[in-house]
Amino acid sequence: MAKLYFYYASMNAGKSTTLLQADFNYRERGMATMLWTAAVDDRAAGMPIASRIGLEADAHRFDADTDLHADIRERHGRATLACVLIDEAQFLTKAQVWQLADVADEANIPVLCYGLRTDFQGELFPGSAALLGIADALIELKAVCHCGRKASMNLRVDAEGRAVQSGAQTEIGGNDRYVALCRRHFSAALRGGAAVPTAEDMR
Incomplete structure (x- = not known):
């Protein structure tokens, strides 16, 4: 049974990077896949899904009105899909997460979702909350804080590298706007500590 x-x-x-490697593994064996990413994230200059180490791939784009179940089933009817892979899954709606669950349960197609768990204030994204609630398997990928501990938080910073404590939940950005930190340093930054080292600072 698909999960x-x-x-x-x-x-x-x-x-x-992990998503693109999984996609490559399927395609290398002659299996068809379908890739999706959030329309709101338009940072990639080339392909819609691009990793920091240079891997990239074309993908369909979803927004809040996309019927993922219908689109995936239509594609599956034309060419059997071995897997569906979703990048930026935190931007899924709750309804879309249930659509993906139906794809796994009814069409027997594995669905692999990749995304952030929490926003810059430590709050769950709607898509992440729904996935944490109903996904068959939860897998944490590890990042590292500048102190060497596991980075589990996403701090939004301003141009001077200081913590931003308010604003819209979604603000697209890369290393210039966000820093991955352990909870200890995330909390310290929100309390008004010194500017946080960015990825560029650590090079």
Whole structure:
């Protein structure tokens, strides 16, 4: 029986890289896949899914109105799908997560979702909350804080590298806007500590 998987992590843990490697493994064996990513994230200059180490792939884009179940089943009817892979899964709606569960349960297609667990205030994204609630398998991918501990939090920073404590839940950005931290340093930054080292600072 196919399963719904949620691979979650903080920023810079290699989620897109892991997704693209899984996709490659299927395609190398002659199996068809279907890739999706959030339309709201348009940072990639080339392919819609791009990792920090240079891997990239084309993908369908979803927004809040996309019927993933219908689109996946239509594609599956034309060419048998071995797997569906979702990048930026935190941007899924609750209804879309249930659609993906139906894809696994009814069409017997494994669905692999990759995304952030929490936002810059430590709050769950709607898609992540739904996946944590109903996914068959939860897998944490590890990132590292500048202190060497596991980074589990995503701190939003301003141009001076200081913590941003308010604003919209979704603000697309990379290493210039977000820093992956352990909970201890995340909390310290929110209390008004010194500027946080960014990925560029650590090089």
